[in-house]
Amino acid sequence: MAASIEFFFDFSSPYSYLACEQIEALAARHGRGVDYQPTLLGAVFRVSGMRPLTEIPVKGDYSRHDFLRSARYAGLPFVMPEPFPISTVQAARACHVLRAQAPALLREFVQRAFRAYFVQGRNLAEAEVLRAVLDESGAPGARVLEDTGRPEVKEELKRAVEASIARGVFGAPFFFIDGEPFWGNDRLPQMERWLASGPF
């Protein structure tokens, strides 16, 4: 069986949300799975010297307009959340806990977490919201949340983010297909061709 598509995302990234809503179908069309890998744009941006899109002069205003238009183009609901951006470290740790304890729920949680923030405007940085979204995903929210505080979970996420940066992940969404890197929701069409007819 062909390797899964590695999907690096940050729960506070609008384009990661748009990609998340499309990647499972894209992967399935080509007999692939999806490997969900939370990353932290704050740590990534420290290396590249970048900033959140919406904080860049002139580009920030366009970005807010483009989030909405790109969602409409993809036929997806999108409501610009406030506050934005938010800390997603707790939600990312929850992914690592789920991967270890209930891997079958990881995809469900990731999708629901993105929709909670970018459609329902619920602040994932708040422990109560995060617990509720975990519960809604079929996970034992309170226990998962407690486990996110364990030193080995914190260390695991830290190592995973560092490893992703070492592999060249400088933003989100970021994908690898059999080692080939693709950055951005805009690269889904190139990924589709890569999967359909091989490297080009």
Add this chain to the structure above:
Amino acid sequence: MAASIEFFFDFSSPYSYLACEQIEALAARHGRGVDYQPTLLGAVFRVSGMRPLTEIPVKGDYSRHDFLRSARYAGLPFVMPEPFPISTVQAARACHVLRAQAPALLREFVQRAFRAYFVQGRNLAEAEVLRAVLDESGAPGARVLEDTGRPEVKEELKRAVEASIARGVFGAPFFFIDGEPFWGNDRLPQMERWLASGPF
């Protein structure tokens, strides 16, 4: 007749080259023309605090890879030029001279200048190369080049770049369709839908 698509570009921008090779056909499919507007990313980046893609840590390596892959995806030739980036102020001034003296040649010159740099590896920052490309476009290269040194031409480009920044142009390629802004070669599909079926 519907307004032309405004196309802002920098001759040193790989994605501007890729867009330039596709925008005429896209515009023609919807009964539009193209209004060629040279800008200067150096000046634009001073406002947004951005840098040339290839100079950003980690992202730079990916970008060089993506230029080539995106060209192959579009079915276009592309050879990474050296040196890169280059000063494009003289070539941009030549556009303004042509617009005033021989507007029918502007499109031909812009297309040939992009191909000279990104396909043939000719350094547009060198006066002799620029003159040759102007000649090849059917323009009197020596005379146009001389006119690029006139104070009013320098002032006109400076004002045009400042005006574009004031309108929100923070990178290249950048397009306006009836006032709606689109940034990046990646937005051509959204532009196509916008032109085909109206605002979304």
